[in-house]
Amino acid sequence: MLDIKFIRENKDLVSAGAKKKHIDFNVEELLKIDDKRRELTQSVEKKRAEQNAVSQKIVKVSDKKAKEQMIIEMKMLKAELEKEGKELREIMQKWQTFMISVPNIPDISVPDGASDADNKEIKTYGIIPQFDFIPKSHIELMQNLGMLDLERGTKVAGFRGYFLKGDGARLQFALWRFIEDFFSRKGGFTPMIVPSLLRRELLLGTGYIPQGEEDLYKTQDGEYLSGTAEVAMMGYYMDEVLDKKNLPIKMLGFSDAFRREAGAHGKDTKGILRVHEFYKFEQVVLCEASHAESVKFHEEIQRNTEEITEALGLPYRVVINCAGDLGLGQVKKYDIEVWLPSENTYRETGSASYFHDFQTRRLNIRYRDDDGKLKFVHSLNNTALSGRPLIMIVENYQQADGSIKIPEALQPYMNGQSIITKKISN
RNA sequence: GGAGGGUUCGCCUAAUGGUAUGGCACUGGUUUCGAAAACCAGCGGGAGAAAUCCCUUACAGGUUCAAGUCCUGUACCCUCCGCCA
Numbered sequence: 137m138l139d140i141k142f143i144r145e146n147k148d149l150v151s152a153g154a155k156k157k158h159i160d161f162n163v164e165e166l167l168k169i170d171d172k173r174r175e176l177t178q179s180v181e182k183k184r185a186e187q188n189a190v191s192q193k194i195v196k197v198s199d200k201k202a203k204e205q206m207i208i209e210m211k212m213l214k215a216e217l218e219k220e221g222k223e224l225r226e227i228m229q230k231w232q233t234f235m236i237s238v239p240n241i242p243d244i245s246v247p248d249g250a251s252d253a254d255n256k257e258i259k260t261y262g263i264i265p266q267f268d269f270i271p272k273s274h275i276e277l278m279q280n281l282g283m284l285d286l287e288r289g290t291k292v293a294g295f296r297g298y299f300l301k302g303d304g305a306r307l308q309f310a311l312w313r314f315i316e317d318f319f320s321r322k323g324g325f326t327p328m329i330v331p332s333l334l335r336r337e338l339l340l341g342t343g344y345i346p347q348g349e350e351d352l353y354k355t356q357d358g359e360y361l362s363g364t365a366e367v368a369m370m371g372y373y374m375d376e377v378l379d380k381k382n383l384p385i386k387m388l389g390f391s392d393a394f395r396r397e398a399g400a401h402g403k404d405t406k407g408i409l410r411v412h413e414f415y416k417f418e419q420v421v422l423c424e425a426s427h428a429e430s431v432k433f434h435e436e437i438q439r440n441t442e443e444i445t446e447a448l449g450l451p452y453r454v455v456i457n458c459a460g461d462l463g464l465g466q467v468k469k470y471d472i473e474v475w476l477p478s479e480n481t482y483r484e485t486g487s488a489s490y491f492h493d494f495q496t497r498r499l500n501i502r503y504r505d506d507d508g509k510l511k512f513v514h515s516l517n518n519t520a521l522s523g524r525p526l527i528m529i530v531e532n533y534q535q536a537d538g539s540i541k542i543p544e545a546l547q548p549y550m551n552g553q554s555i556i557t558k559k560i561s562n
Numbered sequence: 563g564g565a566g567g568g569u570u571c572g573c574c575u576a577a578u579g580g581u582a583u584g585g586c587a588c589u590g591g592u593u594u595c596g597a598a599a600a601c602c603a604g605c606g607g608g609a610g611a612a613a614u615c616c617c618u619u620a621c622a623g624g625u626u627c628a629a630g631u632c633c634u635g636u637a638c639c640c641u642c643c644g645c646c647a
Contacts, residue, residue, distance in 0.1 A: 177609090177616085178609095180616090181609090181615065181616045181617085182615085182616090184615090184616065184617090185614095185615060185616070187627080187628080188581070188615095188616090188628090190627075190628095191580070191581070191627065191628050192580075192581070192628095194580080194627065194628075195580045195581095195628090196580095203627095206627075207627045207628095208627085209627085210627040210628080211627065213627085214626090214627070214628095377572095508589090510607090
């Protein structure tokens with residue numbers, strides 16, 4: 137959500153931002169509704185002021201007749217007030233619906249474009265592995281090594297269901313412990329294990345609904361299953377006034393992540409590249425309301441994920457998302473994409489974005505600035521580890537005989553084991 | 563799942579249906595070599611240059627000229643019972 141005052145004063149900028157994001161948004165229509173809102177608010181407040189004033193007087197007036205006369209007048213005023221109040225409520229509802237659809241303005245450094253096809257590569261790292269054999273997919277590799285069971289996954293969990301088992305599970309545990317260690321060494325991030333079952337309010341606050349409603353699972357009690365720990369971490373400080381000296385607040389959240397993948401039917405249907413449920417580490421930063429701070433921490437959390445990927449020895453590239461590929465609230469976003477040999481291309485493993493105060497305005501997370509004014513903090517987030525790097529490791533580290541070397545960084549978390557080979561019995 | 567009790571500023575607290583009180587904490591100032599104490603001021607949110615006005619007693623409705631107070635619903639918390647990793 138943007139500030140209505142900001143929208144009024146910068147309507148061309150807001151309009152151009154929406155256009156750049158390829159989002160249909162009519163700023164003039166919003167301003168017309170806002171005019172009506174302001175006009176009605178003024179009128180209602182004036183009438184309320186009168187009502188309050190007379191009400192005070194009524195108590196002091198002893199003359200019975202005069203008192204009755206005042207009450208009659210107030211009855212009339214009340215009727216008008218009720219009528220206008222109803223109008224105002226209706227306008228407010230329209231206004232609010234409109235306001236939560238106003239897109240945040242993309243940064244000037246964000247390239248034009250309509251879809252992910254227009255994203256721009258800004259960095260590559262590592263050497264794409266050259267195999268002197270035909271590389272296998274993670275599916276074949278992991279199944280052969282008893283690391284993954286898709287048949288039973290489907291039996292138990294339905295479409296896109298899976299079990300990680302044996303060395304597959306161990307490798308995943310190792311990755312988690314590696315991530316935890318990485319951030320412990322780095323310092324500054326508070327580790328958190330957060331809920332995935334969340335109230336609707338939080339998903340609205342973070343901007344996942346109403347636009348992305350169909351991608352979320354919903355319970356019969358009205359809660360949602362979150363697709364990222366970001367939502368719960370942002371909710372953690374909802375409706376709070378933070379102490380400025382505690383900023384920035386950096387959090388490392390771990391949670392189950394649920395994705396309905398409603399818009400991805402038929403995409404990536406084999407294997408575990410695209411699944412309905414996986415575990416994820418996510419970085420969230422809350423900082424002072426300054427663009428420079430946002431940019432600084434955006435680069436920082438992006439670099440964290442790059443360092444992790446480098447430590448795992450995975451070749452990757454970073455793309456800057458074009459405006460048309462940005463979410464409603466995002467100002468700028470980097471995707472990190474890791475090389476996937478079986479597809480002979482890079483696939484996304486994480487995504488870093490910042491929002492300015494778009495989310496915190498909705499969630500009401502503020503701090504008191506030096507001048508005593510309450511300000512909304514800025515928020516940012518980035519994946520630290522999704523479910524996909526496991527796949528990338530398996531495919532990039534495969535050997536001719538179908539075994540998988542374990543990245544050095546992970547070996548300490550695998551009891552020193554350096555290679556995954558077929559067990560005699562599975 | 564069942565029964566009962568509760569929710570007023572960061573914390574405590576007051577308010578015969580008549581427009582939210584006081585204290586603690588906190589912030590700034592005076593004083594001081596410095597601090598403590600004392601004193602003064604501020605201390606829920608919004609609009610406004612200001613005067614001032616509106617909103618605010620968990621939330622949403624209702625009754626009333628007027629609701630923290632009365633009525634209805636919802637959320638959350640506590641206690642007890644039941645179930646349970």
